[in-house]
């Protein structure tokens with residue numbers, strides 16, 4: 001099997017593709033494939049040329065931290081939760097998320113997610129008995145990894161523009177619900193930074209590793225306009 005990786009030495013460098021051979025476990029995750037390539041004594045590409053170790057991010061290796069979000073065979077996914085056996089063909093293509101600046105190889109700067117959430121002052125408040133019916137959705141949204149896969153898949157999200165993307169719609173509902181329905185400002189921010197720009201493609205839901213229903217959050221927020 002071949003593993004084709006889009007590489008970039010540093011933020012200003014030209015990206016290039018490099019292919020490696022993989023003859024390890026067919027049940028391995030893509031994260032394990034990257035480890036397999038990286039932990040050989042001498043790393044060589046499939047042409048036999050010496051190669052640098054591949055930079056990529058991970059922490060939990062069990063789909064809980066979002067660190068390993070990348071584009072695998074053209075689909076935004078978590079490397080630790082994507083398995084070789086489920087990928088078609090004899091080549092695995094791995095790229096960094098395309099909507100975030102590359103730091104090195106598969107490591108990107110996702111700081112914009114936190115910056116945008118900070119701008120509109122999202123915070124985790126308390127559960128309120130009055131909104132008990134919403135607790136299930138709040139719980140679901142609270143599992144968001146801030147991995148950015150939904151921003152990668154969303155056709156309307158462009159870095160630095162006014163539209164903050166699906167994870168922001170989810171967090172808006174979270175904040176609204178916990179402000180006992182008096183969150184006037186969050187409704188204004190939701191309209192400005194999400195409702196105006198969303199075309200309801202729902203590409204976000206297809207890639208979310210936590211199966212968060214952006215549509216459910218949107219329905220709640222739109223009802224509260």
Ligand code: SF4
Nearest residue numbers: 144145147148150208
């Ligand atoms: S909503 Fe899903 S895809 Fe988007 S950041 Fe949260 S966990 Fe990732």
Ligand code: FES
Nearest residue numbers: 061065066068080
């Ligand atoms: S390493 Fe944490 S989600 Fe993959």
